[in-house]
Amino acid sequence: MRYETMSSLAQQLRVDAVRAADAAGSGHPTSSMSAAEIGAVLLARHLRYDFDRPDHPGNDHFVLSKGHASPLLYAMYRAAGVVGNDELLTFRRRGSLLEGHPTPRLPWVDVATGSLGQGLPVGVGMALAGKYLDRVPYQVWVLCGDSEMAEGSVWEAVEHAAYCRLDNLTLIVDVNRLGQRGPTRHQHDLGAYAARLEAFGWHTVQIDGHDVEAVDAALREARATVRRPTAVLAATRKGRGVAAVENREGMHGKPLPDATAAVAELGGYSDLRVQVTDPPAAMPPRLVRGGAPPLPRYDKGDEVATRDAYGRALAALGDVRGDVVGLDGEVGDSTRTEYFAKAHPDRYFESWIAEQQLVGAAVGLQARGYVPYASTFAAFLTRAYDFVRMAAVSRAGINLVGSHAGVSIGQDGPSQMGLEDLAMMRAVHGSTVLYPCDANQTAKLVAAMADLDGVRYLRTTRGKTLVVYGPEEEFPVGGSKVLRSHGEDDRATVVAAGVTVPEALRAADRLAEAGIPVRVIDLYSVKPVDRATLDQAAGTTGCVLTVEDHRPEGGLGDAVAEAYADGHGNTPRLARLAVRSMPASATPEEQLHEAGIDADAIVSAVELLVERVLVR
Known part of the structure; x- marks a missing residue:
């Protein structure tokens, strides 16, 4: 396509963005209009993609990190012939599949965007897959805004991409100067962005983002650059082409006054x-998926930390499944992800202490068909919670493992104690939340997680715990185990986990x-919860006590209370024990006692x- 035609295509993209927002009565047309030349040149000259085969292994990947500019993306799809004018x-x-911010309900969208700052970390995960796992020369293009x-x-993503020499990753920054409420920090100072990116080791190109020849040359240079990622810094004007809104404040997130x-x-x-360029022929990696993994086995009565069982089970799972990858946030010696790293170094990715990049990379890797297990301390996953939330919007299948949970970690004190993790993971749409109490249970659940959908969370423990189950025991997700019962004579039920x-x-x-x-129920599946067993226990005993190494809000106790609150079964007298105080340093035993x-x-x-109060 000639440059004159590409300029006309850019105008068409602007027109379509205006029309789409006007029809909706809402949206972000001005943010789309600033990047129209970028979208036109990328689509016409550089994107290698088969829209009939979104799963083609050679396809490039385009991540619209500034997801509010979705009208631009949908206009590009119309120009590519996959979205009609009526749609x-x-x-x-x-x-409509054309949501306010794009999601994978559209087959050409890899991940949901819209929570700003996530496109590049996820793009890093995709680029890691392409360079080190798929070994296919596709390019990952990430378009983000200056805000x-x-x-x-x-x-976090910028440093990680440079460290990993991701020359298959190109960041395009639409520097349109205006954010939601006014000017951005650096406005049109491209040098300010370049200095920062270059300090991390990136190659940068500064251009006029409305010059199609300059955009074309910059994207060619990006694909040709080796051993480091490239950032194209494009100076643009928000609302470009319409005098009433161009480069004017107060126009963000609104249809144009006179469309x-x-x-x-x-x-x-x-x-x-x-006619979008076809991707080169490529063979997808042959990911071996064998039979049941040779999981570690532990004898009843032994004492083993569940984090140890997690690490060994993950390494065993990697032996039979080539699609399983491991990630960690520089605490692999504590989470025990190090066992996987030693057994499968080619499928292990160190994310350093950058938990947002850790989860973002996991989302990017799963978009390429891998099954990621990302681990860190449970407390530190709070830093990445927005990524977890957006992973659910992306329909992403990721496994998260939080170790060092609860006051039972002991002397390290409250800054290291995951006491809110069950609540935050239970709140994620479609999530699975598991909290094993012993090593054999942990190993079985680690293997089961690989075949589940959505966000899966496993909580592990720092200290050694008693092995109460034999290695042949099975633990279906959504189930529980009754460990003590005297039948109809039970006067109360104690529900515990971990x-x-x-x-x-x-x-x-x-x-x-x-x-x-009393009856004792091990509720290892916190979500989904075993309603049937809980209902039976309530009907028999009439009294239920939950006890958890977690805050009272949102954890095990709330999961049980919600199971009884639906009004379709037996409703017991319910009491809850949880961590209600602010802990300090003490031994694990002292911590459990102090927390009650x-x-x-x-x-x-x-x-x-x-x-019944007994006199001792």
């Missing part, structure tokens, strides 16, 4: 079509000796619950 005008309407360059996650006049000013409706299971068992033995038989979640606390709570 374009359904933008933002109920039932999101203030996000810390962008700079008809704007379309006329831009040259009117047109129907240019682009480190509180051994405490509950000790308490049950003491209560039985005192003439109070050890065997002593359970015995006392059950006695009160069944209204």
